Amino acid sequence: MNRRMMMASMAAFAGLSACSSKFKTYNGPEVTEIFVFKENRKMYLMHHREALKEFDFDLGFAPYGHKQQYGDGRTPEGTYYIDRRNPDSAYHLSIGVSYPNPTDSAIAKECGVRAGGDIFIHGGPTLASDKGKKDWTAGCIAVRNKEIEDIYAMVRNGTPVHIVPAAQPIAPLRPGAPKPLEEVNPEVLIAYGRLPDPALAPVALTDALPVETIVTKGGPVAPASVYGNFYPLH
DSSP, rough: HHHHHHHHHHHHHHHOOSSSSOOOESSSSSEEEEETTTTEEEEEETTTTEEEEEEEOOBBOOOSSSOOOOTTTOOOOOEEEEEEETTTTSSOEEEEEESSSSHHHHHHHHHTSSOOOOOEEEEOOSTTTTTTOOBBBBBBOOOOHHHHHHHHHHOOOOOEEEEOOOOOOOOOOOTOOOOHHHHHOOOHHHHHSSSOOOOOOOOGGGGGOOOEEEEEEEEOOOOOHHHHHHHHOO
């Protein structure tokens, strides 16, 4: 950990004052954006290119691929923003992610499905059957209760959230889950740029983007600029 990173992290911890309730106050560096990496289940609260805090998390019960519709169990991918907060969440505390965006809604409407919603970063499970289970949510990003207290205090509404896709292993659908739109309506996803057009040569957009690194306690994560530009899904 370099000196600048260490000082920023110390300031972040010092800025969080504990109290008897679940609501904390924070006076440290501004959280300018959030990065959520599905691949290694790591979330970083960033002050520009330096990580103030790092968290492990669980995802929806179908963790791979972008959320498309109600009931698919997927967690959205791309760039969204924090648009609301719930101090009375069933999962301790929660901050809302702005899914669906206009394109999500348009695709769902054209395919005749509901886009779904109510995607939050929230605390741990309340049902005994979910405790200790991996990827137990309906599409949200879940951390521990003590961690959502810090996140709730540190993150302001309007903060960008970059949810970075992971490699997608073949996994069976959960019983009752709807079929993915890439199987049912691929032409709609192609029209909106959510799937590559098989008639066109693939374009490696990431090759043309500048490379920057995120400084974390586990070392640099790169290329940060790719995650900010190649995603969002438009």
